[in-house]
Amino acid sequence: xxxxxxxxxxxxxxxxxxxxxxxxxxxxxxxxxxxxxxxxxxxxxxxxxxxxxxxxxxxxxxxxxxxxxxxxxxxxxxxxxxxxxxxxxxxxxxxxxxxxxxxxxxxxxxxxxxxxxxxxxxxxxxxxxxxxxxxxxx
Numbered sequence: 001x002x003x004x005x006x007x008x009x010x011x012x013x014x015x016x017x018x019x020x021x022x023x024x025x026x027x028x029x030x031x032x033x034x035x036x037x038x039x040x041x042x043x044x045x046x047x048x049x050x051x052x053x054x055x056x057x058x059x060x061x062x063x064x065x066x067x068x069x070x071x072x073x074x075x076x077x078x079x080x081x082x083x084x085x086x087x088x089x090x091x092x093x094x095x096x097x098x099x100x101x102x103x104x105x106x107x108x109x110x111x112x113x114x115x116x117x118x119x120x121x122x123x124x125x126x127x128x129x130x131x132x133x134x135x136x137x138x
Contacts, residue, residue, distance in 0.1 A: 002029070003029040003031045004057055004058075004128055004131040004132070005031045005033075005054065005055075005056045005057045005131070006023065006030065006031070006032050006033070006056055006058050006059075006060060006127060006131065007034075007035065007041070007058070007059045007060070008020075008034045008035070009034075009035045009037075009041040009059065009060065009061045009065065009070070010034070010036070010060070010062045010065075011036050011037055011062065011065055011066055013036075015062075015113065015114075018114070018120045019123065019124060020032055020034075021120075022117075022120040022121045022123070022124035023124045023127065025121070026121070026125055026128055027128055030128075033056065037065050037066040037067045037068070038065040038067045038068025038069060038072060038073045039067040039068055041059075041065075041068075041073050042068065045080055045083060046080065049080050049081055049082055049083060055082070055083065056086070057087065057130075057131040058087045058088070058089065058127055058130050058131050059077065059087070059088045059089070060088075060089050060091060061073060061074060061088055061091070061108070062091055063090055063091070063095055063099065063103075064092055070090055070092070071099065071102055074088060074090065074103065074106050075106065078106050078107070085107070087109075087130055087131075088106075088108040088109070089108065089109045089110075089111055089127065089130065090103045090110050090111070091110075091111045091112070091113045091114075091123075092110075092113055093113045095110065109130075111126075
């Protein structure tokens with residue numbers, strides 16, 4: 001089985017560290033790319049599209065980011081040729097009902113940001129299931 005490829009778009013280095021650890025603990029074959037803000041995420045997506053690079057199996061997107069927020073990044077992903085159907089999971093510590101509705105209307109999944117180690121492990125397990133085209137348990 002080829003490695004799972006995940007793009008993590010997150011500005012909190014602690015969250016990235018914990019999520020990376022949780023993912024690597026569950027999967028020996030994984031490729032993780034990290035973008036620390038909305039601008040770097042869009043650069044990654046546009047370069048992958050322009051140069052026909054292998055796209056991530058899943059994009060984990062923080063809602064509250066510097067430079068471009070998660071909704072702006074999600075809109076741009078959906079407008080980018082070849083990316084409009086990519087799997088995106090939006091995470092945040094809190095969102096308004098309107099933001100959640102907008103996330104769903106663009107075909108992305110919404111999740112609360114993990115608060116503890118076991119929550120990161122649960123999220124990692126779900127993300128790997130999504131990468132493999134399976135339905136997560138939560």
